[in-house]
Amino acid sequence: MSVKDNIIKARSHIIFLLALACGLGLVTAIDSRSDGADETQNAGGQMAQFDDVSPLPLAIAGTSSPDDIAYAQIAWRYFQNNTDPTTGLVNSTDNYPSTTMWETGSYFVATISAERLGIIARSEAVARIGLALETLNDIRLFDGMLPNKAYNVRTGELVNYANEPVARGLGWSALDIARMVAALGHVEANYPELAPQTARLINRWHLSEMVENGQLIGGNMIEGNLRRDQEGRVGYEQYAAKAMMLFGYDVYNAYDAESHLMVRDVEGHPIPVDTRLHRNVTPAFTVSEPYLFDGLEFGFDARSARFATAIYRAQEARYRNSGILTAVSESHIDVAPYFIYSSVWGGGAPWAVMTFRGDRLDSKRTITTKVAFAWDALFGTDYTRELVAAIAPLGDTERGWPEGIYEIDGTTNSSVTVNTNAVVLASLAFRAHGPLIRAGR
Template sequence: MSFRENIIKARGSLIFLAALICGLLLVTTLERNMPATSETADGANAPTELSAPIAVAAPITAFDDVDPLPLANTGESKPGDLDYARIAWRYFANNTNHDTGLVNSADKYPSTTMWETGSYFMAVISADLLGIIETEEAVSRLSLALDTLARIRLFDEMLPNKAYNTRTGELVDYSNQPVERGLGWSALDIARMVAAMSHAEQSYPELAVKVDAVIDHWDLDQMVENGELIGGNIADGNLRRDQEGRVGYGQYAAKAMMLRGFDMVLAYNAEANLMVQTVEGQPIPVDARLHRNITPAFTVSEPYVFDGLEFGFDYRSHRFATAIYQAQEARFRETGQLTAVSESHLDEAPYFAYSTVWGGGAPWAVMTFSGDRIDSKRTITVKTAFAWDALFGTDYTAELVDALSELGDPERGWPEGIYEADGVVNGSFTTNTNAVVLASLAFRAFGPLSRVNQ
């Protein structure tokens, strides 16, 4: 093969590496030059108010005293890891539509979002790395999904709708019913999909042309404005463009968009809207703005474990993640109650909840989309346990995984976890949980996904 042919074949990896290097340089520059914010008169623990934005309670220097936990050793799987991975892959074997290549967001429920489609891509890459599937199957699965993403009907011919039917690829509402115009777009969901496609392009350079076809089909410029992420929402029949992304999710999404060369300076800047709440003796990063412009923002594990598993922590996210993890371990040490919280599906109404470290103005709140408290639905989540164990590998994370290890169903995959209140299994099976299990096990063997094959 000629030098030119080799360069063409490696095109995807070279583009990814160049973008990653530029992104990392930008991140480093931003971290060194972020302006410090002043404390409010109420001090570091000022309560959230029902208005946005509110005064920032503490600068980023509040985390300088957080000693980041050492990362767990990577390079070798533990006994049982491959069995756990095979259980997780069963979910995808059961829930992939072979016409569209899309995967059900929940077991046998034929609807998905770009966030969950991104999770599916991570699952495929991880399963291939672990040897659960052959590389040929991985490429075939991702290729089919990319073909669908390159031709799906978009919201207002701009960007992917918030939800799609996995069987038909058609725009749907949240009850999976067809909707002519659509619901708008989620910038965070699309950014996760952009990250997933970048990882796929890096892992399988032959998919670069198909990734480009998707990117050409979507008008990503519509969701980036002045360095911020912009979501599209329908209000009284009209398109409303809203800033999207809170501390944690915003920075993860910013890194994803940096890979495609977008200016994410404000989205990456957590300090501008940061307040610190002390939970179990740990400084917890909380966004000072409202979530969905309705309820006080919240902090969960999700965006931090994604950041670590996919990109590898940076200086700031390592300290944020350490504090968030240590608060959960401290709660266990204090109460004896196993704690591994994040957003999660529920197997009964209201079917989705944010189990927070801090949320809605209080520690350990469990919140619905509308901000109602449903603390009885706090779940010890499988995905959070596996992710923290892969990242930090402490005695406590091992105890978490051991406590949940019997939940895996070889015929269905991993459920969400166990309800803390009564010990009953939260029997919802989802794309996100099973994808995070696979990504966590792949991390243990190979390290951050963005650094594999470099």
């Protein structure tokens, strides 16, 4: 094959790499621009409270221990059990055949991570992701524009959150789609042979419908009408913005955390909190989740490194001050209402645990499996090793990793989910190979 033929064959991969370079360059430029604006226009403002936060170094080991591989194999069991052979999609929780774009993105991240760790062969990773991409390229979109908020894993039908078919759909989540866009970027970087399928998908989705004035816009069906709402709060919004930047979208206002930032002291550490209401209903909250994804996938930027360090240190400080192991984020639970936000700061108070509706449910605070593994991979401190040691006995070789340990009585939060097992795999792959955005090994 001639050099010209090789270049033509690789053109999709080349285009992606150029876009990646431009996107990461834009992030760096925005960081510099934001730093300059902060110094000249917002001296003594909210961001200044992070000036004394020294980011923890990333704990990339460059290798995997036997325990790491054993933990990864437990996590991969979830995907072996929960992948539909026809659609290639994966259940959101064990044996529950519904998924979102966020959870499908988690599946792609898990598959790339498993292959990096040698848990599966490259051919299996390509086949798995390729089948799921075929389905995503064929399923019906909400109003023919963007992925619906939820799909039936077995049929690919648009469904509501009870996994019941809906004629038009629920609308779209800009954050979920952006998380999926990030995953597509990782797929292209690692498996260039899948670039035609990812390109077709990106071209099929009308992503411009969820970007307006540099912000991320979600679509929500309210009493039969579509309402467009700004989506994302500090942490999640910036992670999603980075993903969209990889594919050339102008989301500067979404990446700008300072405009809606307030800082709250928790255990002596500054915690970034959004001034806007969560879902326009309850006070916003700060959890570990978006910072874990940012670090594991992109490797942090100057701002998110400080935010993540402060959020981690507050959790360690709570343990040092109270003796209670602390690793909090959003998570599923095994009793109603089945989903909670365990915050560092939320609802106007530190360590609040809130339901989807904003009610307090502190009795279900969980020492979270994914947070323990991710902080340990990112920072590798004595405290993170204590967290993993506490979680390690929960690994189930037949089902995967459960959500964690209920703080109140030490019992297991036995819900088993795609997101937790994906984060475990991504964390262990990060320890050996660094951020997921790095193509190749």
